[in-house]
Amino acid sequence: MAVAVAGLLLGDHKLLLGDVANWAQGNAGRTVSFVLDTRTPRVLAALLAGAALALAGTLVQAVTRNPLAEPAVLGVSGGGALGAVVLVTTVPMAGGWSISAAAFAGSALTAVLVFGLAARGGFQQNRLVLVGIGVASGTTAVISLLIVLTDPFNATKALTWLSGSTYGRDLPDVLPLAAVLALGVAVAGVRHRELDLVSLDEDTPRLLGLDLLRGRLGFLVVSVLLTATAVAAAGTIGFVGLVAPHAARALVGRRHTRVLPVAVLLGAVLVCTADLLGRTVIAPAQLGAGLMTAVIGTPYFLHVLVRARR
Template sequence: MRIVTVLLATLAGLALASLALGDVTIPVHELTRAIVNPAAASPDTQVILLELRLPRALLSLLVGMALAVAGTVAQTVMRNPLAEPGILGINAGAALAATLLIVALPGAPTTLLPWASFAGAGAMATAIYTLSWRNGTSSLRIILIGIGLSSLTGAVTTLLTAFGDIRDVQRAMIWLAGSVYDADWSKVRLLALWLSGPLALIWLGARELDLIRFRDDAARSLGQRVNLMRGLTILLCTLISGAAVAAAGLIGFVGLIAPHLARRLVGPAHIRLIPVAALTGGVLVMAADLLGRTVIAPAQLPAGLVTALIGAPFLGYLLWGRRHVPA
């Protein structure tokens, strides 16, 4: 498919730029030599490329893919073009858990941070689905309850940062901004392993996602168990987005932008939409991270801030385009 080829070429270009550019710029000939024969590169180049920049680029790719697929699933299941894991409250649960660990338990080991944020995402998804159940679920109830719980957890997070120790609050704010600056090979391997199963299941369930796009009655008439399917997809969405947030913090708007761009490119059929959305999300986060660490170098902007600068106008564009659509 031509679109996939273009996206893969774009990812390859971004990867090469991410490896070459930074506080220390690596010339093209040295970068080529290091890629072709790593043993021939200088020790400093090997450390910069293999231990710092390559894991960061790969983690950006994985996080972008995860957030994009989670956003695609959320928009399909909720039948809402503005839906994403953030609006469902999943990310807010992860943020609260991480802030609790950093601010309220400052002596806790930092290795617990990814697990705490993932547990927070899972607990929030469970609460939303439980509270929305009333002889079944509906997209509207899930969205409204998600917004309400997201506001509640956001208020608690703000309360913690208002009264916490300033050093711990600064650590929490850096994490909440969303960044892949501390990427390493263990994070890359763990995230890749964790995402492989849920992403494969979502792609294999493309036909079911095509059905659930219709009204519940229409999906049931075609043989789909709607409540079961909605619960399973929300679970997979939580597993994917929770893992991405645990690895890189809150990087917003990728789950909103990437699915819309992918639909413009390949249409609504999920067998094509899911892989294209994943690649588009990878492009967005890799580009955001590259811009964040080069545009005002040696200072760095978190990738989450860059995606917010892009995503906020895009959200306004979507709202403006739907201003005449009946509520």
């Protein structure tokens, strides 16, 4: 709550709590109304995108049993970025809804490709991760090629979107993400015991009568939906799906009935804080939330990697 309130009050134009109260009652002045009308959807987009990416990361790490896995490892984030960049570079006048739809379509197609290549191995952890890394590398290469070949103005738009910016978001952009996040939380909450079993080993779920292949696929589909809608709403934001589940397990243990809500809250706080810093550090200029989460997440990623090797 403190981070959300700070996100509303701070920025290139600082406000007071009384300004927010007047705006909520419809009594604010024109300047305050304009600032909050544009800032509120950005704060909501950051909170919901962070929560969705954290939940998706929790599901992916449980299914793959890989502490270094996150949605970007499966190539889903890269596919969404590729879809958006293709539209931005080929249709310069495309609007926000069109770019979001292209990002969602790119994530969906990438997920189909990754799951199709990994299905022969029964979605085994190593095969799925390796296929995802390969596809993610391919999408990164194509994105770089498109940016180099396109008009500099379109390249600037593409790079702004790739930085994970919430700039220009409005409430209709946030509603699909809110709906998918509610669905993902409900599914994960109901099946939290199944998540505990899937994250243990290969044999225990089968001995208890669980269809391991179907369970893995179901959780992966939910994680793809969460990632795709988050990318469509807020651009590509990395490391949240890696950092938030690890921090949640460090705080409350490994049982998913506790990990899920804590990870969701931590992800929301992380992205909202990153968006707030990006709007205030060099105001009135802005930095994308994805850049700020990378600054936070890279040292933590190296720490996890070193600890895993030990």
